[in-house]
Amino acid sequence: MTRVQADIAPAIKDWLATEIADAQVRLSVPDKWKPADGALLIVADDGGPTLWPIKSQHTIRLTAYAAGRTEARAIVSLAAGLLGDGRPSGVASINSEMGSVLDARDSNTGAMLASVLLTAHARTVETEA
Structure with a gap:
């Protein structure tokens, strides 16, 4: 067995x-x-440092795409709040310090987007090599 992130x-x-x-x-x-x-x-993992072989730290980027700014901000704010209060399976902890919401217009789709960063920690897992 080999440990992996x-x-x-x-x-x-x-x-x-x-x-949601x-x-x-x-x-x-x-x-x-x-x-x-x-x-x-959209849930994305922008990576982070690892304390081998124990745990990894992940910068999680949550981005809401919607027709309007208010809707996009409401969705991403709710998602960040839910993660601050709860724990998905496999996530050891989520830092209480989160980024503030950033909003913009997506040039590819024309949608308004709102994004927030938070830090999550997870134990490494065993896998067969």
Whole structure:
């Protein structure tokens, strides 16, 4: 057996999908998606340091895409708050210090987006080499 860093983005996505009704929660923006298709919440892992072989630290980026600024900010703020209060399976902890919400317009889709960064910790996991 070999220890490897846990991939926690799918677990966070699945957990948030059960908690958020106003957006489709995914790991990436679908091809040809447009704001009229409904709001999206994207979960991404921007990496971080690892204390080998014990745990890894992950900068989780939550980004909501929606037709309007208010909707995008509400979705991403709710997601960050839920993660601050709860724990998806496989996530050991989430730092209480989070980034503030940043909003902008997505040049590819025309959607308004709002994004927040938070830090999550996970134990390494065993896998067969």
